Amino acid sequence: MLGNINSIETAGLLDGPGVRYVIFLQGCPLRCIYCHNPETWNIKENKLMTVSELMTNILKYKDYFGEKGGITVSGGEPLLQSAFVTELFKECKKNNIHTCLDTSGYQGKHEELLKYTDLVLLDIKGINDADEKYITSKVINNDFLDTCQRLNTKIWIRHVIMPGINDNEAHILKLKEKIKNIKNVEKIELLPYHSLANDKYKKLNIDYKLKDMKDMNLNRIKELEDLLKTKDA
Numbered sequence: 001m002l003g004n005i006n007s008i009e010t011a012g013l014l015d016g017p018g019v020r021y022v023i024f025l026q027g028c029p030l031r032c033i034y035c036h037n038p039e040t041w042n043i044k045e046n047k048l049m050t051v052s053e054l055m056t057n058i059l060k061y062k063d064y065f066g067e068k069g070g071i072t073v074s075g076g077e078p079l080l081q082s083a084f085v086t087e088l089f090k091e092c093k094k095n096n097i098h099t100c101l102d103t104s105g106y107q108g109k110h111e112e113l114l115k116y117t118d119l120v121l122l123d124i125k126g127i128n129d130a131d132e133k134y135i136t137s138k139v140i141n142n143d144f145l146d147t148c149q150r151l152n153t154k155i156w157i158r159h160v161i162m163p164g165i166n167d168n169e170a171h172i173l174k175l176k177e178k179i180k181n182i183k184n185v186e187k188i189e190l191l192p193y194h195s196l197a198n199d200k201y202k203k204l205n206i207d208y209k210l211k212d213m214k215d216m217n218l219n220r221i222k223e224l225e226d227l228l229k230t231k232d233a
């Protein structure tokens with residue numbers, strides 16, 4: 001089976017536990033205003049690889065994964081290539097490799113894929129439908145999350161914070177309320193907006209709505225993370 005690959009990082013430290021072999025898949029139906037990988041949007045950009053080609057490469061790095069590491073499939077939106085990722089994760093599980101899926105959870109139940117997924121990095125785009133639509137141009141239904149919950153999949157939540165847009169306490173309290181209803185959440189990460197993608201948008205000739213936005217202040221992220229962790233009175 002062939003997968004449409006954007007790029008590969010062989011020793012990622014940011015996308016899941018431990019050292020990770022990260023595969024960025026091509027294609028995404030969302031248009032997040034802060035997206036720093038617009039080059040992954042177009043599904044027609046083709047760099048095709050088979051599961052067995054990828055596995056040969058992944059196995060070369062297996063010794064570096066240690067106890068915690070493994071592979072992460074990110075994007076783009078990996079659920080667009082669900083059948084391919086399922087085959088890849090099946091092979092990883094046969095080889096005792098930890099599997100992690102980095103997704104927005106956009107569209108579909110993906111039960112078969114989740115059977116072979118050890119951890120989902122769930123990118124929560126908005127705190128309600130209107131917020132999601134503003135951020136991504138679409139509304140994300142709960143089908144994928146419901147399947148995670150039914151299969152008891154472990155989840156790390158991620159949420160991007162942008163200065164002047166959602167770096168306020170009211171937003172974080174609503175996010176907290178939303179997360180409270182999700183089980184098996186092992187970790188919550190607030191990701192600071194950064195402006196590094198400006199040049200990519202220029203090169204691709206795509207209008208970048210946030211071109212004048214400054215990087216998110218990291219001290220403010222810490223304050224908001226503390227607020228998220230505060231126990232309810």
Ligand code: SF4
Nearest residue numbers: 028030031032035076
């Ligand atoms: S889901 Fe990810 S790849 Fe797709 S537009 Fe949003 S940030 Fe970009």
